[in-house]
Every structure is written in structure tokens, then in C-alpha cells.
Amino acid sequence: xxxxxxxxxxxxxxxxxxxxxxxxxxxxxxxxxxxxxxxxxxxxxxxxxxxxxxxxxxxxxxxxxxxxxxxxxxxxxxxxxxxxxxxxxxxxxxxxxxxxxxxxxxxxxxxxxxxxxxxxxxxxxxxxxxxxxxxxxxxxxxxxxxxxxxxxxxxxxxxxxxxxxxxxxxxxxxxxxxxxxxxxxxxxxxxxxxxxxxxxxxxxxxxxxxxxxxxxxxxxxxxxxxxxxxxxxxxxxxxxxxxxxxxxxxxxxxxxxxxxxxxxxxxxxxxxxxxxxxxxxxxxxxxxxxxxxxxxxxxxxxxxxxxxxxxxxxxxxxxxxxxxxxxxx
Amino acid sequence: xxxxxxxxxxxxxxxxxxxxxxxxxxxxxxxxxxxxxxxxxxxxxxxxxxxxxxxxxxxxxxxxxxxxxxxxxxxxxxxxxxxxxxxxxxxxxxxxxxxxxxxxxxxxxxxxxxxxxxxxxxxxxxxxxxxxxxxxxxxxxxxxxxxxxxxxxxxxxxxxxxxxxxxxxxxxxxxxxxxxxxxxxxxxxxxxxxxxxxxxxxxxxxxxxxxxxxxxxxxxxxxxxxxxxxxxxxxxxxxxxxxxxxxxxxxxxxxxxxxxxxxxxxxxxxxxxxxxxxxxxxxxxxxxxxxxxxxxxxxxxxxxxxxxxxxxxxxxxxxxxxxxxxxxxxxxxxxxxxxxxx
Numbered sequence: 001x002x003x004x005x006x007x008x009x010x011x012x013x014x015x016x017x018x019x020x021x022x023x024x025x026x027x028x029x030x031x032x033x034x035x036x037x038x039x040x041x042x043x044x045x046x047x048x049x050x051x052x053x054x055x056x057x058x059x060x061x062x063x064x065x066x067x068x069x070x071x072x073x074x075x076x077x078x079x080x081x082x083x084x085x086x087x088x089x090x091x092x093x094x095x096x097x098x099x100x101x102x103x104x105x106x107x108x109x110x111x112x113x114x115x116x117x118x119x120x121x122x123x124x125x126x127x128x129x130x131x132x133x134x135x136x137x138x139x140x141x142x143x144x145x146x147x148x149x150x151x152x153x154x155x156x157x158x159x160x161x162x163x164x165x166x167x168x169x170x171x172x173x174x175x176x177x178x179x180x181x182x183x184x185x186x187x188x189x190x191x192x193x194x195x196x197x198x199x200x201x202x203x204x205x206x207x208x209x210x211x212x213x214x215x216x217x218x219x220x221x222x223x224x225x226x227x228x229x230x231x232x233x234x235x236x237x238x239x240x241x242x243x244x245x246x247x248x249x250x251x252x253x254x255x256x257x258x259x260x261x262x263x264x265x266x267x268x269x270x271x272x273x274x275x276x277x278x279x280x281x282x283x284x285x286x287x288x289x290x291x292x293x294x295x296x297x298x299x300x301x302x303x304x305x306x307x308x309x310x311x312x313x314x315x316x317x318x319x320x321x322x323x324x325x326x327x328x329x
Numbered sequence: 330x331x332x333x334x335x336x337x338x339x340x341x342x343x344x345x346x347x348x349x350x351x352x353x354x355x356x357x358x359x360x361x362x363x364x365x366x367x368x369x370x371x372x373x374x375x376x377x378x379x380x381x382x383x384x385x386x387x388x389x390x391x392x393x394x395x396x397x398x399x400x401x402x403x404x405x406x407x408x409x410x411x412x413x414x415x416x417x418x419x420x421x422x423x424x425x426x427x428x429x430x431x432x433x434x435x436x437x438x439x440x441x442x443x444x445x446x447x448x449x450x451x452x453x454x455x456x457x458x459x460x461x462x463x464x465x466x467x468x469x470x471x472x473x474x475x476x477x478x479x480x481x482x483x484x485x486x487x488x489x490x491x492x493x494x495x496x497x498x499x500x501x502x503x504x505x506x507x508x509x510x511x512x513x514x515x516x517x518x519x520x521x522x523x524x525x526x527x528x529x530x531x532x533x534x535x536x537x538x539x540x541x542x543x544x545x546x547x548x549x550x551x552x553x554x555x556x557x558x559x560x561x562x563x564x565x566x567x568x569x570x571x572x573x574x575x576x577x578x579x580x581x582x583x584x585x586x587x588x589x590x591x592x593x594x595x596x597x598x599x600x601x602x603x604x605x606x607x608x609x610x611x612x613x614x615x616x617x618x619x620x621x622x623x624x625x626x627x628x629x630x631x632x633x634x635x636x637x638x639x640x641x642x643x644x645x646x647x648x649x650x651x652x653x654x655x656x657x658x659x660x661x662x663x664x665x666x667x668x669x670x671x
Binding site for chain 2: 128132133134141142144145146148152153156157262269275307308309310311314315317318322
């Protein structure tokens with residue numbers, strides 16, 4: 001039910017399980033080695049920086065997704081939430097929405113309000129699922145369909161270009177040569193891992209996902225736990241949306257977060273989080289996202305077209321889930 | 330996943346007085362869809378000129394035949410408790426291949442398109458049945474793979490169909506005043522209704538959705554049934570792809586995104602539970618027409634000039650409808666649970 005096995009080092013003879021447990025780490029190292037051999041200029045600061053910035057949004061969304069999956073659910077609406085947050089922020093700091101003219105206050109609201117909205121959208125998903133007992137796929141489908149439409153209606157479907165260093169610092173500013181968004185990502189991973197491994201909420205979450213009926217009987221408020229999981233996922237999706245538009249200096253409601261739900265689910269699955277709930281690892285999700293990013297980078301850097309990269313990704317997802325099923329169960 | 334409140338697939342269950350409310354609820358959803366549909370048509374007829382004109386009706390059915398096809402396949406997958414997110418990608422791949430085969434004639438074009446869809450279906454079935462991978466993740470992966478393949482084959486561009494053969498006719502022509510794709514899909518819907526509601530096979534399909542283990546113990550070959558529904562869904566997606574290529578005169582590798590969600594929405598609006606075990610082909614058709622009609626009426630309403638809603642409102646309104654329908658459905662399901670425990 002819970003991830004007891006991952007808490008202690010596996011038994012010496014239990015090589016197969018150890019292999020399954022560290023599949024994602026091994027895959028990651030293998031990819032790095034492969035790239036050192038075949039990709040020119042791989043071991044450069046520039047390459048590392050590019051990969052880290054590109055993986056940021058996937059990691060942030062995937063951490064939220066891991067919480068939802070651990071609780072026994074799924075969230076298809078993460079991309080739409082990103083689009084709404086990404087559409088709201090420029091509308092707020094340009095004063096088009098709410099009419100805030102003070103630049104500092106405008107930027108603060110432009111960061112805080114989208115996060116709050118993201119949390120509310122997550123709560124909305126959670127409410128549909130816990131209160132009406134609607135399956136997570138269907139319940140989050142509503143926001144998946146509606147959310148992007150709302151973002152498009154807000155911006156009239158047009159590209160919003162802006163140049164606001166005071167807002168864009170969340171993506172573009174650098175500390176010791178490393179983009180701030182990387183620190184944000186690391187903070188999210190660290191806090192997520194702490195929440196899942198070291199707090200009561202984390203224990204409750206895994207119990208609710210592993211066996212909801214049993215969790216209810218021992219007195220866990222499963223509804224509340226799930227509601228919080230969706231809210232976390234919503235806030236993190238909104239954060240990822242803000243980072244994307246800040247990085248691009250433009251917000252396109254048609255494209256922000258498009259298809260990211262699959263990357264996020266795949267990252268969690270590759271990392272070893274059980275898709276049926278009850279077993280999750282944030283560090284695994286982080287490595288899973290890195291594997292996805294590295295595979296894409298390896299293919300692109302070696303001249304393989306983007307469309308073929310899609311096929312590769314599909315094969316990797318199937319293999320990852322397959323390996324998980326074979327060894328863990 | 331949440332706890333599944335799967336009910337026993339209801340052979341004769343309606344005669345049990347305790348299940349009266351349940352039976353009422355079940356029919357109520359299908360009735361509600363068709364009643365809403367009727368009201369909308371009435372409203373449209375009274376409000377807009379030419380709403381029931383030959384041109385609008387023709388283009389409505391022509392346009393929605395594609396969505397009806399994938400929704401029929403989706404309906405069968407969903408009643409077994411599965412889901413197929415690959416229909417959009419499969420249709421895109423099929424449209425590219427059908428366009429490439431169109432110089433060899435009408436039938437080769439259709440067969441290649443349907444065959445391509447079928448291959449994706451077989452892949453889905455293999456992943457779900459043999460590899461025991463959760464349907465939504467398996468079909469999401471094959472969706473990626475088929476979109477990627479379609480883009481690779483077509484070199485990221487749409488592929489023109491041959492105008493030498495009558496392939497275009499298949500998408501744009503008519504039989505006795507009705508668009509050919511709509512007639513074809515209509516016949517398939519009648520067949521689907523016969524299978525699901527009138528034949529022993531339909532009972533078995535519903536039984537698998539109601540409880541896979543139980544039906545296996547009863548002697549139903551559950552693996553075969555699940556294999557079959559995914560292949561059927563793939564075939565329907567392939568057909569939709571062939572129709573798409575014939576209608577637009579080109580295979581479209583980038584088309585098809587979001588189709589799976591339209592199909593799921595149509596099935597859900599039609600009252601089919603996503604937990605499997607029950608569902609209706611007729612209500613699914615109602616769901617398709619209802620979602621299509623919303624878009625059609627939005628166009629007419631914009632034409633009136635009172636409001637000016639951009640096309641982006643379409644997804645907001647569709648999502649709103651979806652929300653209302655699933656909440657009502659959930660209420661009915663909860664009432665049914667209560668009725669069961671009387």
C-alpha cells in the first residue's frame with residue numbers, strides 16, 4: 001500500500017527489484033553517457049542550461065500530477081490551467097484586467113492571483129470528484145475542454161507580447177549563472193518530496209490512494225485529502241503557466257501547456273509512481289521528467305525529426321509502465 | 330481511480346421493484362438528451378431563417394458524420410470500462426494514408442484508411458489485454474505514436490487526394506439527398522444498436538464492463554471482447570480519417586487533436602457511465618447531435634448579430650454542457666445507489 005520498500009535499501013539478493021526500483025536512475029545515467037559519446041558539445045554549460053530550463057515546467061506540473069495520482073486520481077486539465085494562468089498574468093500587469101496601474105503592485109497581483117485561480121480550479125476538480133463521485137478522467141475533462149476556451153476568450157485568442165523584466169525575473173533572472181526558474185523547480189521538488197515523505201498529509205495521501213475504503217475506516221478524511229491534492233496540482237500548474245509566459249515574453253492561449261498532461265503523467269509513470277495510486281516518489285518523477293527531456297534533446301540534437309521523437313516517447317511510456325507492472329506487482 | 334459504483338448489467342433488473350427508480354433514471358438520461366435535442370431544434374426553427382433548410386441539414390450531417398463515427402467506437406470501448414484516447418491520432422494517420430492511396434481508386438483509399446485505424450486498434454488492444462497497461466495510458470501513447478507517424482509520412486504537410494478517381498465523391502457526394510458519410514455512419518449506428526441492445530454479444534460486452542472478473546467466471550471470454558472493442562474503435566477512427574481526407578480533399582496529419590474528447594463528451598452526455606457496464610448507442614447518437622447542434626446554433630446566433638461570440642466560446646459552451654450533464658448523471662447514479670440499499 002505505502003512505499004515501505006523504498007524506505008530501506010533492498011535486500012542483497014533482490015537484484016531484480018533493485019533494478020526495477022532504480023530503472024529511472026539507470027535510464028537517466030545511460031542517456032547522459034550516450035549523449036557524452038554521440039552528441040557534440042553535450043558537456044557544456046549551455047547544454048545543461050537549455051535542458052534545465054526546458055524541463056522546469058514539466059517537472060513542476062509533474063510534481064502536482066504525482067500528488068493527484070498518488071491519491072488515486074488523474075488530472076487532464078493541467079494544460080488548460082496553465083493557459084488560464086498564462087493569459088491572466090499579462091492582462092493584470094498591463095492593467096487591462098482589474099485596472100491596476102501601480103507597476104509593483106500590478107506584478108505582485110499578476111503572480112499571486114493566477115496561483116490562487118489555479119488553486120480554485122484544482123478545488124473545482126476535486127469537488128466534482130469527491131462530492132459527486134465522478135471519475136477523475138471525466139471530471140477533469142470538463143476543465144480540459146472549458147479551460148483553454150476561457151483562456152482564449154480572455155485574450156481573444158491573440159498573442160499577448162510584453163517586455164516586463166520585473167515580472168519575467170521568475171524565468172529569466174539568473175543567480176550564479178543559473179536561471180531562477182531552475183531554483184523554483186528545485187524548491188517545488190524539495191517541498192513536494194518533504195510533503196509526501198515526512199508529513200502526516202503525505203501518509204494520508206498514499207493511504208487514500210492505496211485503499212480508500214481502509215483509509216476511511218482508520219479515520220482519514222479521504223475527501224479532504226483528495227481535495228487538497230487537486231488544489232496543489234492546480235497551483236503548481238498555474239505556476240508552470242506563469243513561468244512559460246515569462247520565459248517567452250508572450251502569452252499564447254492556444255499553445256501554453258498544450259499536451260503537457262501526457263508529459264506529466266509519463267514523468268510520474270517512468271519515475272515509478274503507481275498509476276493506480278498509493279505509491280509515489282517525487283524524486284522519481286523529477287528523474288522521469290529529466291529522462292523525457294533528455295530523450296527529446298538527444299533525438300533533436302542528432303537530427304531526428306520532432307515527429308519521430310513522438311513515436312520514441314510513446315515507446316518509452318509503454319515500456320516504463322510495462323516494467324513497472326512486471327516488477328513492482 | 331475512485332471507487333467504482335458499477336451496477337449489475339441489467340438483464341431483467343428493471344422488473345425488480347427496488348430497481349424501478351434505477352430503470353427510470355437510466356431511461357431518463359437517454360430521454361433527456363433527445364428531449365433537449367428536440368427543444369433545441371424547435372428553438373432553432375422558430376428563431377433562425379433557413380435553420381431547417383436543405384443546405385444547413387446537409388452540411389450539418391456531413392460535418393458531424395466524422396464525429397459520429399468515432400463516438401460509436403468510443404461508446405463500445407467505454408461500456409467495457411475502458412477508454413480510447415487514440416482516436417484523434419488514428420484518424421489523422423488514416424487520413425494521410427487514405428489520401429496517399431486515393432489515386433488507386435475509391436475502395437483502396439477507404440480500405441487503407443480503415444486498415445490504418447485498425448492497426449492502431451490492434452496495438453491498443455495488445456497493450457491493454459496482453460501487456461495489462463491501463464487503457465488511458467496505453468491509448469495516450471498510441472495517440473502520440475500515430476500522430477508522429479502521420480507527421481513523418483506526410484513530412485509535416487497535408488497530403489492532397491487524387492481528383493482523378495471518385496474518392497472526393499465519398500466525402501462530398503450524396504445518396505438520395507443525404508451525404509454519403511452520414512448514410513454510411515447511420516447504417517453503422519443501426520448495426521451498433523442491434524449488437525449492443527439486441528444480440529447476445531451485446532449482453533456479454535455489457536457484462537465485461539459491469540465486472541470483468543465476474544463475467545470471466547460466468548464463462549465470457551473477456552479478453553476477446555476487450556480486444557474486439559479496441560479494434561472496432563480503431564476501425565471507426567480509420568473510417569473517420571478516410572472521410573476527413575475525402576471531405577477536405579487532403580490528408581491532414583495535424584487534424585484530430587481533441588477529437589477523443591469530443592467523442593468521450595458525446596458518449597457521456599448520452600448517459601453512458603464511464604465506469605462501464607451500461608450504455609446506449611442511441612443516446613450516444615443523441616450526444617453527438619446535441620454537441621454538434623450547439624456549434625451550429627452558435628453560428629446562426631452570430632449571424633443574427635445580437636451577440637458576437639468568437640469560435641472560442643464553442644469550447645466554453647460545450648464544456649458547460651458537459652459539466653451540467655455529468656453532474657445530473659452523478660446525481661442520478663447516487664440516487665440509484667440509495668435505491669439499491671432500500
